[in-house]
Amino acid sequence: MKEHKFDFNSFIGGWYIPKKICNDLIKLFNFHKDSNNVYKGEISKDEKLISNKSIKDSFELPIDSNLKEDVIKDYRNELQKVLELYLKKYPKCNEVNHFNIISTYNIQYYKPGGGYKIWHNERSNKFYGNRHLVFMTYLNDVEDGGTMFYHQKITCPAKKGLTLIWPTDWTHTHKGQISKKHEKYIITGWYNFI
Numbered sequence: 001m002k003e004h005k006f007d008f009n010s011f012i013g014g015w016y017i018p019k020k021i022c023n024d025l026i027k028l029f030n031f032h033k034d035s036n037n038v039y040k041g042e043i044s045k046d047e048k049l050i051s052n053k054s055i056k057d058s059f060e061l062p063i064d065s066n067l068k069e070d071v072i073k074d075y076r077n078e079l080q081k082v083l084e085l086y087l088k089k090y091p092k093c094n095e096v097n098h099f100n101i102i103s104t105y106n107i108q109y110y111k112p113g114g115g116y117k118i119w120h121n122e123r124s125n126k127f128y129g130n131r132h133l134v135f136m137t138y139l140n141d142v143e144d145g146g147t148m149f150y151h152q153k154i155t156c157p158a159k160k161g162l163t164l165i166w167p168t169d170w171t172h173t174h175k176g177q178i179s180k181k182h183e184k185y186i187i188t189g190w191y192n193f194i
Contacts (some may be wrong), residue, residue: 001081004162010152013086015159017078022139026185029061029107037061041108041116044125063187075187077103079135079163083191086133086165087113093167098194099132105189106137112183115176118151119131122168122190128131134172136188137163143191145179158184 004014032038041058042049044130063072067177087094093106115136137145140156149156156164158177168190176184 001085003085004156004159006154006156007152008089010149010154011090011151011168012080012152012154012156012164012166014156014162014164015082015085015088015094016159017075017082017133017137018020018161019161021074021078022137022160022185025075025107025137025187026139028069028071028113029109029185032061037067041186043120044127055118056116057177058116059111059160061076061080061107061108062104062106063189064104065101075137079137082135083133084163087190093133096193097190100194101135101189102192102194103190105135107187107189109183110145110176110179110184112179113162114186115178117144117175117178119171119173119175121173124170128168128190130193131168131190132193133165133191134161135165137161139185139187140183142179142184144177145182145184146177147174147176149174158186 004017006012041056122134136157140162145158147156
């Protein structure tokens with residue numbers, strides 16, 4: 001599996017999964033896009049979920065962690081390979097209680113100008129305290145639509161198939177690089193402690 005090299009001390013890992021899986025995940029999203037399954041992106045604020053396009057402007061298809069649809073099984077198999085490479089690179093990350101994908105995760109679609117526009121991390125309140133790692137796969141190429149990591153001073157490019165894993169904490173504060181011209185698809189979620 002091809003690696004996208006990041007500085008070792010960034011604790012960000014990236015490897016490429018097959019592009020066909022990315023295409024199939026986009027098809028899955030588009031199949032559902034006009035249904036009640038797709039909702040506007042929300043953020044957690046003051047123990048509530050709110051929709052605020054000036055902070056997060058997206059459409060999201062939730063994926064149940066137990067879904068057995070073929071494209072999801074294929075994605076999860078590739079994601080497992082990426083996780084194993086990440087744990088090989090950062091073995092101390094695995095010296096913790098058992099963790100897995102146990103909550104709903106999302107295929108997200110951003111229209112041009114959309115994105116997660118503010119700095120944030122993935123474990124910012126008590127409701128997200130059992131999150132250990134984040135995963136995210138870019139489902140299409142977006143030349144100006146990657147992910148910016150604040151402390152690492154890294155802007156990761158949005159390259160189709162590139163699958164990232166990183167820690168959930170404030171050390172990995174990040175936000176989307178907003179493309180004014182291009183749409184963007186990702187799939188993202190968390191490994192939670194069991």
